[in-house]
Amino acid sequence: MPSIRRMGEQFAADRAITVDEAKALVEKAKSNGVVSGWEKAQLRNIVRKYADVFQPGALDVLKPLIDTQPPPPPPAATEVTNLNPSGSHRPIFLGSNGVFTSSANGAPPRDDVERGDAMFRAAELVDDSKDNVLSRVPQQTRAAAFEQLKLTLSRVPSGGQPPEGLNPQQALQMRASTATVLLHLIEASPEPELRGQMAKTYEGMVKAETDPRLRENLIFHLANSPAAQTGEVKAIADVLMKELAPTTPPYEKWFANGNKTVNLSWTVGQGEFWKGFTNNLKQNGFRAVGPENQHGTTVYEKTTNKPGVGETTFRINVREGGSNILGPVNDPSVHVVGYDGHSNWGRNMTSSVRNGPETQDGGDGKLLFYNLCVGKGVLDRVREKYPNLQVATTYAASNFYTDGQGQMTRGEGVQALLAMVDGISERAPWSTIHQRMNDAADIGWGRTWDNYVTPISTLVREKVLDRDHDGQADYLDKHFNYDTFKVAEDTAREFTPVRQSRPAGLLDGTKVLVAGNMINTLSEFSSILDRVNPDSKVIPTGWFEPKMGEREVVRFTQERGADGKPELRMQVNARYAHMSEESLRATTIYEFNRYLSGSGQLRMDPVDAKLAGLIAFAQSLRVDEGYRDGEVWKSFLSRYNLPPDLSLSAVTSLLTAEHHHYAGSPEMVQKFKQQLSPQILEQLRKPEVGEPVQLIG
Secondary structure, rough: OOOHHHHHHHHOOOOOOOOOHHHHHHHHHOOOOOHHHHHHHHHHHHHOHHHEOOOOOOOHHHHHHHHOOOOOOOOOOOEEEEOOOOOOOOOEEEEEEOOOEOOOOOOOOOOOOHHHHHHHHHHHHHHHHHOOOOOOOOOOHHHHHHHHHHHHHHOOOOOOOOOOOHHHHHHHHHHHHHHHHHHHHHHHHOOOOHHHHHHHHHHHHHHHHOHHHHHHHHHHHHHHHHHHHHHHHHHHHHHHHHHOOOOOHHHOOOOOHHOOOEEEEEEEEOOHHHHHHHHHHOOOHHHHOOOOOOOOEEEEEEEEOOOOOOOEEEEEEEEOOOOOOHHHHHHEEEEEEEEOOOOOOOOOHHHHHHHOOOOOOOOOEEEEEEEEHHHHHHHHHHHHHHOOOOOEOOOOOOOEEEEOOOEEEEHHHHHHHHHHHHHHHHHOOOOHHHHHHHHHHOOOOOOOOOOOOOOOOOOHHHHHHHOOOEEEEOOOOOOOOOOOOOOOHHHHHHHOOOOOOHHHHEEEOHHHHHHHHHHHHHHHHOOOOOHOOOOEEEEEEEEEEOOOOOOEEEEEEEEEOOOOOOOEEEEEHOOOOOOOOHHHHHHHHHHHHHHHHHHOOOOOHHHHHHHHHHHHHHHHHOOOOOOOOOHHHHHHHHHHHOOOOOHHHHHHHHHHOOOOOOOOHHHHHHHHHHHHHHHHHHHHOOOOOOOOOOOOO
16 A cells, blocks of 8 residues: 555656545545544655645645645635625625625634634625625735635535534535635626636535535526626636536447347336337337237337437337336436336425435446426426436426327337437437437427426526525525424414524425426416416425515515526525425415416416416415315415315315316306305405415514
8 A cells, every 4th residue: 555655656657636535635644543643744845845736726635635724814804794794694704804794894714613604694695685795805915805704614624624613514514605706706706817816726625625515506507607708717616507407418428349139127107108109119110029919018129220329229118107207216227217108296206216226326326217297397306316317307398188088199208219219329419319319309299398308407407406405496506404393283273374493595495396286287287277376387496494574374476587588586585494395386386376366477366366376376386295185275275364165175176177277267167256255255256255364573
C-alpha cells in the first residue's frame, strides 16, 4: 500500500489532482481511524508542493484535515446593508467586509453554527426575492462577499469532515445555502473577471458534490440563471447540463463487451391493452418466440440492421399487470422497463414504486418508459426511489383507438415505444429520439406541447419534482432544504387551522406537491377545467405563513415562466399542514375551481361553479388511496359553509356513470343540479355559501 506522500506524487504526475484523488488521500489518512500529526504534515506538503495542479473543489476536500483552526476574523465592516428591509424574512445583513450576519451592527458569526444560520437566512431571502438583493451593494462589497463564501465552503467540503460543532447534515445544509447565495452573487456581478472567478468556484463545488439531489439542484439553477445565457458561465453550465440531461440512453452500459441485444421488460394494462399492444409489435417486425399467452409472459423479438451500426436485437417480454411495473429494475439482464396502460389516476405507478425492489445503484444504466395519462404527475415518487433511472413518460393524456369490442387497436404509447426502438437501433441521441416519440404520438388533437417527457425535458421535470420535500417545485426552489419538518396528520381536526411549531419554510410539503400535480391531472379529465388548464399550468410552491387578516386556505398567483409561458403558482396556508393528503388534494382542486370562477377565467353561473367544484372534490376523493371519503366530505361541507345534506353518494353515482370527463362536465353539473331541492339551490345562491369560514387559528 503506497504512502500518502507516494500517492500524492502519483496523482500529481499528470499535472491534475482531481476531486476523487483528493478523496483517496483523505481515505488513506483516515484508514486507521485516527489522522495523526505526521499524516497531516504529509498532506500539507502535498498541498504546498502541488498547489497549482489541484482541480476545482479538490483542495477543499483536504482542507478540513490540514486546517482545523477557525478562519481568521475578517476586517471590521465599515458599512452594513440590511438585505431584508421589508421584514419579509428573518433579519440578515451584509457588511462591507463581505460577511453575512444576523447582527444589525455587522458583528460576524462567532462560530460555524452561527455562520450556517446566517447563510440559511440569506439563501431563503434570495430564493424568494423577485429582485436581486445583492445588485445594490458595491462591487468591492460583492468581491469581499465572494471571498467569505469561499471561506465558508472550505469549512464544509463535500466528502470532508464537518468542522467542530456541526454534524454532517448541518454541513450539507451550509454548503447548499452557500451555493444558493453564490449563484445570486454571480447574477449580481456583471464584471467579467469577478463573475468568471465566481463561476469557476461554483463549477468546482458542483463537480465535488457527492449528494446527487443537491448536485442536480445546483446544475439546474445555474443553467436557468440569466447569468448563464452568454460567456463563460454559459460554457460551464452547458457542460454540467449534460450530466443532468444525458444526451443518449445508457448505450455505453448496454452495448459493453460487444453486446448487441437490448432486453425490454414490458407490462401492459389489464383488459383492453394486451392484444392491441402485441399486434402492433408484430405489425412492426417483431415475432413471437414461443407460444403467446395473454395471462402469462410472452417474448417477442426483432433484429434491425442499421448502416454504421450493424445488427441490434430487441427482445421484449410482455405481461399484464398494473401494480408491479418496476419489478425488473433490479434484473441485471434488463435494459428497458416499461408500461402501457391506464394510470388508475396515478395509483398504478405509485403502488409500483411502493412495491418495487430496493436498489444499490438507484437504477443506474436502466431506462424506464411508462406510458399512462399524465405520467409526469408521479415522476417525483419514481425519482425519489430510483434517482439514477433515465425516465421517459407522458406530459398529459395518452390516447388510443379501440375496436367494437373495446380492445385497443392503435395507441400513442406503443407508437412512441416503436419510435424509441428505432432510435436506439441507430444509437441516436435523445434529441432525435425525443422528437420521433412525439411525432409518433399523433392521436392527440390541439396539443401545444410535447406529450412525451424524456431525459432532456429538464424544465418539465423540474416543475414536478420536489427533491427536498418542502412543497416547492424544484423549478422554483433554488435553496435546497435538508431540514424539512414533517407535521403529524390530525384527521380529527384537519379542517381546523392550527399554528404549527415550525416556520412555513421548514415544513415538509410533499402533500402540497402531490396536490398541485393532481390539479393538473384532474384538469385533463374535466371539460370544465381543461378550458383554462389544458397544459398543466399549476406549479406548487409550498406553504405560506398567513399574516394577520389573511383569509386564504390556498393561494394562486399568475406568473410568467422562464419559457415565457403563463404559469399559475399555488401555495397552501401553513395552518393546514396537519391535513391528510386526501383532504388537502380535494380541497386544493375545489379552491382551484373557486379561484378560476372568482377571477373570471371560468365563466359559469355561480351555483353551477360551486357544484362543479364539488364534483371535482368528490372525484379527488374517489381516486385517492384513503378510505374516509364520507368523513372528509362532511367536514369539508361544514368548513366551506355548504348545505350539510348535499349527498356524496349522489355525486359519486354521476362520476361512476361518466366514461371520459371523470372530473366534471357542464352536463354532469346540470344532472347534479336537477337532483337538488329548491331549498338547497336557494342556499347555494348565497355568496357566502361555498366560501371557507374562520381561516386563521
